[in-house]
Amino acid sequence: xxxxxxxxxxxxxxxxxxxxxxxxxxxxxxxxxxxxxxxxxxxxxxxxxxxxxxxxxxxxxxxxxxxxxxxxxxxxxxxxxxxxxxxxxxxxxxxxxxxxxxxxxxxxxxxxxxxxxxxxxxxxxxxxxxxxxxxxxxxxxxxxxxxxxxxxxxxxxxxxxxxxxxxxxxxxxxxxxxxxxxxxxxxxxxxxxxxxxxxxxxxxxxxxxxxxxxxxxxxxxxxxxxxxxxxxxxxxxxxxxxxxxxxxxxxxxxxxxxxxxxxxxxxxxxxxxxxxxxxxxxxxxxxxxxxxxxxxxxxxxxxxxxxxxxxxxxxxxxxxxxxxxxxxxx
Amino acid sequence: xxxxxxxxxxxxxxxxxxxxxxxxxxxxxxxxxxxxxxxxxxxxxxxxxxxxxxxxxxxxxxxxxxxxxxxxxxxxxxxxxxxxxxxxxxxxxxxxxxxxxxxxxxxxxxxxxxxxxxxxxxxxxxxxxxxxxxxxxxxxxxxxxxxxxxxxxxxxxxxxxxxxxxxxxxxxxxxxxxxxxxxxxxxxxxxxxxxxxxxxxxxxxxxxxxxxxxxxxxxxxxxxxxxxxxxxxxxxxxxxxxxxxxxxxxxxxxxxxx
Numbered sequence: 001x002x003x004x005x006x007x008x009x010x011x012x013x014x015x016x017x018x019x020x021x022x023x024x025x026x027x028x029x030x031x032x033x034x035x036x037x038x039x040x041x042x043x044x045x046x047x048x049x050x051x052x053x054x055x056x057x058x059x060x061x062x063x064x065x066x067x068x069x070x071x072x073x074x075x076x077x078x079x080x081x082x083x084x085x086x087x088x089x090x091x092x093x094x095x096x097x098x099x100x101x102x103x104x105x106x107x108x109x110x111x112x113x114x115x116x117x118x119x120x121x122x123x124x125x126x127x128x129x130x131x132x133x134x135x136x137x138x139x140x141x142x143x144x145x146x147x148x149x150x151x152x153x154x155x156x157x158x159x160x161x162x163x164x165x166x167x168x169x170x171x172x173x174x175x176x177x178x179x180x181x182x183x184x185x186x187x188x189x190x191x192x193x194x195x196x197x198x199x200x201x202x203x204x205x206x207x208x209x210x211x212x213x214x215x216x217x218x219x220x221x222x223x224x225x226x227x228x229x230x231x232x233x234x235x236x237x238x239x240x241x242x243x244x245x246x247x248x249x250x251x252x253x254x255x256x257x258x259x260x261x262x263x264x265x266x267x268x269x270x271x272x273x274x275x276x277x278x279x280x281x282x283x284x285x286x287x288x289x290x291x292x293x294x295x296x297x298x299x300x301x302x303x304x305x306x307x308x309x310x311x312x313x314x315x316x317x318x319x320x321x322x323x324x325x326x327x328x329x330x
Numbered sequence: 331x332x333x334x335x336x337x338x339x340x341x342x343x344x345x346x347x348x349x350x351x352x353x354x355x356x357x358x359x360x361x362x363x364x365x366x367x368x369x370x371x372x373x374x375x376x377x378x379x380x381x382x383x384x385x386x387x388x389x390x391x392x393x394x395x396x397x398x399x400x401x402x403x404x405x406x407x408x409x410x411x412x413x414x415x416x417x418x419x420x421x422x423x424x425x426x427x428x429x430x431x432x433x434x435x436x437x438x439x440x441x442x443x444x445x446x447x448x449x450x451x452x453x454x455x456x457x458x459x460x461x462x463x464x465x466x467x468x469x470x471x472x473x474x475x476x477x478x479x480x481x482x483x484x485x486x487x488x489x490x491x492x493x494x495x496x497x498x499x500x501x502x503x504x505x506x507x508x509x510x511x512x513x514x515x516x517x518x519x520x521x522x523x524x525x526x527x528x529x530x531x532x533x534x535x536x537x538x539x540x541x542x543x544x545x546x547x548x549x550x551x552x553x554x555x556x557x558x559x560x561x562x563x564x565x566x567x568x569x570x571x572x573x574x575x576x577x578x579x580x581x582x583x584x585x586x587x588x
Binding site for chain 1 (some may be wrong): 333336338340341344345348351352414415416418419420421422423424425426457584586588
């Protein structure tokens with residue numbers, strides 16, 4: 001693995017935040033003749049704790065990609081600053097300990113996947129033998145071992161995304177900054193990347209990933225940071241954002257029709273194929289269960305109502321007007 | 331070897347591999363065909379003439395092919411990386427923008443060196459095939475051609491940090507053409523007295539004089555370029571290349587990659 005260029009004072013300080021931003025702001029120039037500036041990110045204060053997975057979510061143009069580009073030095077901030085592993089953002093020393101996957105990565109198409117990873121390994125100063133072993137390991141990790149010798153120009157979008165993830169892991173980074181890591185992946189690829197991110201957390205890595213696929217954020221994140229129009233709206237543990245509503249219960253039942261007698265006790269009935277999901281106030285729960293059984297149905301499960309991340313967004317960002325289809329690049 | 335230098339060489343090696351894989355060196359095939367045909371057709375001419383024409387043709391082809399590669403590949407090296415966003419994952423690594431930029435420069439410079447060397451070898455083989463011996467004067471003319479090409483690459487990289495690859499190619503070509511006629515520009519007031527002296531002087535100053543790298547005629551007559559002249563040309567090329575690369579580097583460093 002690469003030798004860090006400088007000693008890292010925080011290596012034995014597990015409680016210290018891995019990444020801290022203070023007032024990080026960026027605007028883009030608009031227009032050619034009459035020039036103005038459009039704010040893309042405003043006064044971002046964010047901390048990423050060691051060993052956590054932080055989901056960075058928000059609709060189009062909310063500033064997700066801008067944030068990640070500022071962190072890796074592809075953009076210069078207008079104001080504010082950030083530290084990574086206690087080092088200033090502009091320092092190159094911390095980069096030996098971090099990995100970055102851009103959105104829709106374009107890798108050199110005249111190289112094979114193995115050649116590309118070897119090239120990246122050289123940039124980290126990794127020895128040739130170690131590079132070779134690491135390349136083999138990583139290609140196996142992302143399910144591309146059979147395509148090691150295939151030029152990247154023949155890769156599908158999903159394969160490129162996986163190769164992009166592999167290049168972010170070449171230096172066995174402690175911190176991963178992933179911009180839409182599930183983008184372009186088929187269900188198998190998404191599962192693979194999900195499992196990989198969870199595996200990275202088990203290995204003590206810290207992950208910041210932006211996503212517009214809320215179910216991925218729900219499945220993976222310890223905390224979620226929500227962005228809207230370049231401003232950080234909220235950041236916190238999922239359980240806090242998706243509070244459990246114990247006053248309402250959710251009943252899953254089968255073998256009954258949605259219009260069956262007695263089911264009016266439910267505040268909301270959703271048909272899920274041959275099953276029904278019924279939301280009911282806690283005090284009417286007993287009445288509803290009796291009604292289901294009286295009608296020949298079967299109660300499959302009862303649990304408190306829990307808001308999904310999607311519900312949260314609909315509420316926080318002005319309801320269904322913020323369509324899921326509008327989400328993506330940030 | 332320092333880590334910075336090792337990263338520059340990694341980028342340079344990859345750039346060389348890119349040019350080879352993108353079939354840039356296919357021009358050598360055209361050159362080989364050109365030399366073979368010239369060798370066959372010039373046989374009936376007198377001894378001194380066929381040798382001179384062959385040397386002239388060979389050196390001119392080296393200059394032309396080299397310039398085309400330097401302009402069109404050089405302008406694409408950085409601007410295409412920006413347009414395709416292929417440099418994003420790389421610049422997030424310990425590789426600095428300066429190392430990336432210099433690596434690209436060294437890589438294309440090496441490609442041109444290989445290209446020129448193979449063409450020079452081809453020219454010498456063609457001369458040998460028609461019974462002429464290897465002339466060291468050719469080497470002293472090929473070296474300044476290489477220096478001029480390195481300077482063209484520096485301009486191509488500078489423009490490619492500022493604009494699209496197409497416009498960068500046009501601008502680089504303008505510099506090359508104007509630079510080849512730098513002496514004409516300096517003396518343009520003799521032909522066009524209305525041209526302000528300052529304009530003529532400014533044009534002459536901001537564009538390198540590419541005629542300084544042209545010793546083809548002298549070499550064709552078998553006259554080697556003196557070492558002192560080669561030394562001066564080397565200094566001239568080094569100074570210009572350093573300035574142009576410095577400007578390119580400053581421009582590349584200040585860029586935002588949106």
